[in-house]
Amino acid sequence: MNAGWPAIEFVVNGETRNVHVPPMKRLLDVLREDLHLTGSKEGCGEGECGSCSVRMNGELVNSCLVPVLQAQGACIQTVEGLACDGELHPLQQAFLHCGGAQCGICTPGMLMAAAQLLANNPRPTVAEIREGLAGNLCRCTGFKRIFDSVLSAAAQTEIPMASETHAR
Amino acid sequence: MSAHAKTRIVGSPVPRKEGVDKLLGRARYVDDIEREGMWHGATVRSAIPRGLIRSIGFDRNIDWSEFAIVTAADIPGHNHIQLIFADQPCLADGKVNHCDEAVILLAHPNKHKVREAAAAVRIEYEPMPPVFTIEESERQDVIVWGADNVLKSFLLEKGDVDSAWVGAAHIVEGEYRTGAQEHLYIENNGVIAEYSADGGVTIWGSLQCPYYVHKSLLAVFDLPEDKVRVIQTETGGAFGGKEDYPSILAAHAALLAMKSGHPVKMVYDRMEDLAATTKRHPSRVRHRTALDGNGKLLAMDIEIATDGGAYSTLSSTVLSRATLHSPGPYVCPNVRVRSRAWATNIAPYGAFRGFGAPQAVFAIERHMDEIAAAIGIDPIELRRRNFLHDGDTTATEQVMREPVILDQLLDRALAESGYNGKRARFAKENKTNPVKRGMGIAAFYHGSGFTGSGERNLNSLAGIDVTADGKVRVLVSSTEFGQGTNTVLTQIAAEAIGIDYEDVMMAPPDTGIVPNSGPTVASRTSMVVGRLIERACLQLVALLRKNVGLGETFSREEFFAASERYRATKGEVVSLCRYEAPPGIFWDDQKYRGEAYPAYAWSIHVAQVAVDTVTYSAEVEDFWAAQEAGRVLNPVLAGGQIEGGVAQGIGYALYEKVLLQDGHMVNNQMTNYIMPTAEDVPPIHVYFVEIPFSHGGYGAKGIGELPHDGPAPAILNAIRDAVGISFTSIPLLPEDLFAKLAVRTGVEEVAAV
Ligand code: FES
Ligand code: FES
Numbered sequence: 073m074n075a076g077w078p079a080i081e082f083v084v085n086g087e088t089r090n091v092h093v094p095p096m097k098r099l100l101d102v103l104r105e106d107l108h109l110t111g112s113k114e115g116c117g118e119g120e121c122g123s124c125s126v127r128m129n130g131e132l133v134n135s136c137l138v139p140v141l142q143a144q145g146a147c148i149q150t151v152e153g154l155a156c157d158g159e160l161h162p163l164q165q166a167f168l169h170c171g172g173a174q175c176g177i178c179t180p181g182m183l184m185a186a187a188q189l190l191a192n193n194p195r196p197t198v199a200e201i202r203e204g205l206a207g208n209l210c211r212c213t214g215f216k217r218i219f220d221s222v223l224s225a226a227a228q229t230e231i232p233m234a235s236e237t238h239a240r
Numbered sequence: 241m242s243a244h245a246k247t248r249i250v251g252s253p254v255p256r257k258e259g260v261d262k263l264l265g266r267a268r269y270v271d272d273i274e275r276e277g278m279w280h281g282a283t284v285r286s287a288i289p290r291g292l293i294r295s296i297g298f299d300r301n302i303d304w305s306e307f308a309i310v311t312a313a314d315i316p317g318h319n320h321i322q323l324i325f326a327d328q329p330c331l332a333d334g335k336v337n338h339c340d341e342a343v344i345l346l347a348h349p350n351k352h353k354v355r356e357a358a359a360a361v362r363i364e365y366e367p368m369p370p371v372f373t374i375e376e377s378e379r380q381d382v383i384v385w386g387a388d389n390v391l392k393s394f395l396l397e398k399g400d401v402d403s404a405w406v407g408a409a410h411i412v413e414g415e416y417r418t419g420a421q422e423h424l425y426i427e428n429n430g431v432i433a434e435y436s437a438d439g440g441v442t443i444w445g446s447l448q449c450p451y452y453v454h455k456s457l458l459a460v461f462d463l464p465e466d467k468v469r470v471i472q473t474e475t476g477g478a479f480g481g482k483e484d485y486p487s488i489l490a491a492h493a494a495l496l497a498m499k500s501g502h503p504v505k506m507v508y509d510r511m512e513d514l515a516a517t518t519k520r521h522p523s524r525v526r527h528r529t530a531l532d533g534n535g536k537l538l539a540m541d542i543e544i545a546t547d548g549g550a551y552s553t554l555s556s557t558v559l560s561r562a563t564l565h566s567p568g569p570y571v572c573p574n575v576r577v578r579s580r581a582w583a584t585n586i587a588p589y590g591a592f593r594g595f596g597a598p599q600a601v602f603a604i605e606r607h608m609d610e611i612a613a614a615i616g617i618d619p620i621e622l623r624r625r626n627f628l629h630d631g632d633t634t635a636t637e638q639v640m641r642e643p644v645i646l647d648q649l650l651d652r653a654l655a656e657s658g659y660n661g662k663r664a665r666f667a668k669e670n671k672t673n674p675v676k677r678g679m680g681i682a683a684f685y686h687g688s689g690f691t692g693s694g695e696r697n698l699n700s701l702a703g704i705d706v707t708a709d710g711k712v713r714v715l716v717s718s719t720e721f722g723q724g725t726n727t728v729l730t731q732i733a734a735e736a737i738g739i740d741y742e743d744v745m746m747a748p749p750d751t752g753i754v755p756n757s758g759p760t761v762a763s764r765t766s767m768v769v770g771r772l773i774e775r776a777c778l779q780l781v782a783l784l785r786k787n788v789g790l791g792e793t794f795s796r797e798e799f800f801a802a803s804e805r806y807r808a809t810k811g812e813v814v815s816l817c818r819y820e821a822p823p824g825i826f827w828d829d830q831k832y833r834g835e836a837y838p839a840y841a842w843s844i845h846v847a848q849v850a851v852d853t854v855t856y857s858a859e860v861e862d863f864w865a866a867q868e869a870g871r872v873l874n875p876v877l878a879g880g881q882i883e884g885g886v887a888q889g890i891g892y893a894l895y896e897k898v899l900l901q902d903g904h905m906v907n908n909q910m911t912n913y914i915m916p917t918a919e920d921v922p923p924i925h926v927y928f929v930e931i932p933f934s935h936g937g938y939g940a941k942g943i944g945e946l947p948h949d950g951p952a953p954a955i956l957n958a959i960r961d962a963v964g965i966s967f968t969s970i971p972l973l974p975e976d977l978f979a980k981l982a983v984r985t986g987v988e989e990v991a992a993v
Contacts, residue, residue, distance in 0.1 A: 110272035111265020113476070115426040116510045120910035123426050151265035164263040168255045171876040174884065175722025176262030177269065177427040177476025205918040209910070211424050211477050212722045214887030215918045217880055 082146045084109065085153025095141035099133075100124045102140045103150060111151035111180045115209070122208030125181035126150045132188040134207075151180035154187065162229040163187060163221065172221030174212035182208045186222045195226055250735040250938045253876040257726035257746065258474070267474040270430040270446045275503035278432070279308070280351040281496045282358040282506075284344035285516060286336035289370035289585040289903030290384065293334055296344065299360035307357060308500035310345040315495065317462030321488050323452070327385075328551035328588065330460050330491045336365070337384065338550035338587045339904035340516040342488070347496040347504050370585035372903055374524055374545045377582035384550070385583030391548040392556035392581045394563045396832040398635050399574035404539030408530035412611045416527070416603035417969040418952070420547075420898040421520035421891070423592055424915050425721075427476025429485055429517055430507030433493035440467025441494045446475045447486035449759035450717050454751050456487035457494060472749035475721035479888070480591035482721065483761050484553055485517045514908035518590025519898060521546040521558055521581070525566065525603035530574075535617045537572040537626050540635075544579035544600065549588035555581040558589075560691050562596030564836045565949075567635040568604035569646055569685050570626040575635040585903050591761060593885065594948040597686055598892065605682040605953030606968060609960060619957065620659075623683050624650070636836045643931050645868055646683060646842055652927055653681070653844040653866040662848065663961065670962065674853050677861070678962025682845045682954040687837030688942030689764040692827035695819060695838065702757035702769050703776040703816030704733055705747075706803040712737065713747040715816070716757040718769045720746070723944050724877035725765050731873055732770050732937050736777035739796040755816060763942025766873055767839065770937020772817045780815035822935045839933050839941045841869035845886070845950035848922075849958035856978040858959055859920075860890055865947060866927040871939030875928075878943055882926045885947025890922075891915045893952035897971045 077092040084107060091106050103109045103126070115121035117136050124136040127149040154161040163186050166172065173179040182205065189196055189204035196204065201222050202215075210218060261267040296311075298304050312319050312333035319333055320326040332343045344361055348354040369382045376382070377389045385391060405411060431445030440463050447453055450470040457468045470490070475482065489506060496504040508516070523546045530539040544562050548555035559581045567575050612619040627646040633639050654660065659679050666677040689695050702716045714733050720726040730744040737744075747754050757769045781799075784790035787810060790802040803813045827834035848862040865882050872878045895914050899907045907913050932939025956967050965980050 116910040168259045171880045175477040180265045214883035216883045
């Protein structure tokens with residue numbers, strides 16, 4: 073399908089992937105439909121909710137706003153790339169135990185935003201967490217247990233946040 | 241009794257049952273699921289609020305033979321979606337009653353093509369005069385529903401209100417209004433449907449109540465019960481918004497599946513979800529209250545009007561809950577509540593966390609502060625003088641037989657928030673500071689479970705079984721959508737049997753597998769269904785003791801070994817229980833008298849608010865919530881319910897406004913319908929006082945809706961405390977603050993820009 077399109081190549085969760093899709097196709101749709109990485113979610117399709125957040129070249133992006141063309145040669149991490157060898161990432165552990173996920177639909181994006189925050193700021197204050205997660209909406213938790221989760225993960229870890237390229 | 245016993249698993253913060261799947265991104269929500277040969281559906285909706293359909297035109301540039309096209313004429317059974325009354329069509333037939341009403345359905349293998357095609361269908365109308373507000377509907381110049389526009393009315397009377405005014409020391413009147421509110425679950429409504437002539441209809445969907453969808457489909461397709469199967473997929477938030485709407489959406493997708501011969505997925509985008517699906521009912525509540533010279537309530541005359549939208553849906557039950565929560569947690573000898581739900585030509589309003597109570601609680605709790613100001617009593621003191629206590633009777637003459645500890649909750653909330661000290665300090669600081677701070681409270685209850693005879697009518701069935709591979713499964717149609725159903729029900733089962741939390745799992749939420757344990761609504765799951773599971777477990781243990789020699793005390797290995805012996809000799813290891821009403825309860829549906837709810841959860845909220853008189857913004861700086869909701873089954877989940885509910889309540893009060901133009905929602909995007917973000921929600925301090933309820937699962941009462949009832953009045957009371965001006969309507973946006981504050985301070989209009 074769509075084989076006529078030129079290849080776009082990028083690395084997702086440490087694996088090189090090639091897709092032949094329309095260059096303006098949204099990265100979110102490529103991840104979900106072509107690569108079957110359905111962890112990233114669509115909540116609004118217009119850059120407001122952050123449930124489609126992924127990390128791309130060390131930045132947090134809303135994948136619903138990124139044409140896949142822009143991902144050419146990029147290094148991308150999605151929620152599926154957080155856990156390593158079946159071990160939950162410290163953030164995932166913390167969300168599980170602190171109650172940071174309720175319905176779970178914002179969680180993949182929230183985890184990526186939190187991972188991005190800790191990569192830039194390994195010991196954030198609550199005010200910094202609020203700011204770092206302001207682009208990610210959660211309708212269930214009232215955010216408090218998400219802040220607790222990030223604080224707890226930050227306290228526990230020696231910041232293994234360069235996992236974007238970790239070997240699988 | 242189990243509720244008082246020491247427990248191992250109930251009451252502990254075990255991790256969420258489906259938590260790991262959600263955190264790994266492998267939980268399957270409906271849009272994550274593909275079916276072989278699947279097509280995509282789209283809906284052509286009405287562009288006008290009311291009128292006759294004259295013609296339907298299909299753009300000639302599109303090859304319509306590629307599409308499946310469904311109209312009302314294709315419906316094999318009844319063209320209605322019935323919740324309570326059968327007035328809402330599945331697809332409009334010749335006439336539309338609100339904007340964005342579904343008229344035609346399309347399906348195509350390509351998701352983008354089907355959306356383009358939907359936009360290329362032209363419907364011509366003969367418009368009819370619409371009704372957009374409660375007031376227009378009340379005038380009855382234009383009748384848009386039934387004989388008089390009244391979707392439902394109630395009259396609740398206690399004592400003799402009319403004769404109470406004469407001797408009163410004070411009479412205080414007020415009118416309070418609340419706006420619509422969108423659920424804004426982050427996952428939009430969505431389903432996948434399959435159809436075959438032999439197998440009937442199968443639905444996978446994001447939904448709260450599999451058996452509601454099941455019942456609707458039986459009527460639309462005219463099928464026997466075993467030919468409709470409804471399976472809930474992981475659900476990304478609901479808050480009541482997936483109680484009734486999925487029945488319509490499932491019917492639409494199933495009609496397209498039947499017509500196309502393919503599985504059909506319909507997942508709304510945000511704009512469609514916001515424009516077409518249900519919201520919280522707007523309300524107007526009027527209070528007239530008589531008090532004696534000591535500030536004791538003598539009479540409450542309450543008039544409630546809600547906007548129900550174009551069809552009756554759940555408006556009658558929402559109105560019922562509003563009626564029963566309108567007098568607040570106070571003793572009053574004479575009460576009259578007259579309530580009406582009015583029809584308008586707006587997309588139907590529906591269930592939303594709190595279900596009529598937030599509107600009613602906003603009115604009474606704002607009104608209590610107005611009374612306090614009018615008669616010169618401290619608002620805390622006024623409440624204390626009138627609180628319900630054990631043994632008192634409510635407005636429906638229900639005797640409070642369980643403990644009522646409002647004073648204790650109030651003491652706790654005041655102490656934790658430093659209420660008195662802060663109020664005094666803010667009063668001093670406000671004189672010179674352009675940022676004015678204030679403290680406000682709200683006292684309220686939320687009735688757990690269905691109203692009156694509701695639970696008896698539901699007659700829920702739930703239970704457990706033991707699988708051949710050594711797991712206990714909880715058999716319920718009660719669904720998980722973030723609130724913690726899976727976790728608390730498996731905790732209860734593990735506790736009651738005496739096995740590990742890891743030994744218990746949920747059976748799939750599939751009407752082909754699980755019995756009807758009732759809808760997942762009304763804060764009933766932990767209390768009512770939890771109790772059924774507790775009983776079913778004890779019943780199974782007794783069965784194994786009697787039949788296969790399970791000992792008085794046993795290990796988990798012995799339990800599973802006994803289950804296997806039972807399976808080998810007697811067959812399936814299963815135990816089901818049916819709902820039994822607590823003894824001695826009475827409810828008169830006609831007079832609205834008796835035990836309105838089997839139990840009540842009680843709460844005090846305190847808000848600390850800062851109003852910036854330069855920018856006209858109000859900010860909640862800190863928030864305290866103290867509650868008694870029976871036994872807390874899981875402290876992490878329970879805390880999360882309170883915090884999430886408070887955050888939604890803050891949005892209801894200060895952020896979230898549905899803007900309608902000619903009956904159509906015009907801010908139907910996340911860019912312009914604004915909910916509180918991580919930067920807006922204040923610290924929320926949560927305190928539980930636990931009094932186990934003898935008829936709830938391990939002593940639980942309802943908790944999910946309670947926290948949404950209090951924030952709005954607490955916040956507006958705090959704003960009154962801060963600036964000395966009463967606001968009686970929500971949402972309260974900066975422009976509304978400006979309108980009143982600017983007048984007082986003499987600011988010129990230009991300052992707004
Ligand atoms: S779906 Fe991308 S930001 Fe909402
Ligand atoms: S957990 Fe449901 S939206 Fe965040």
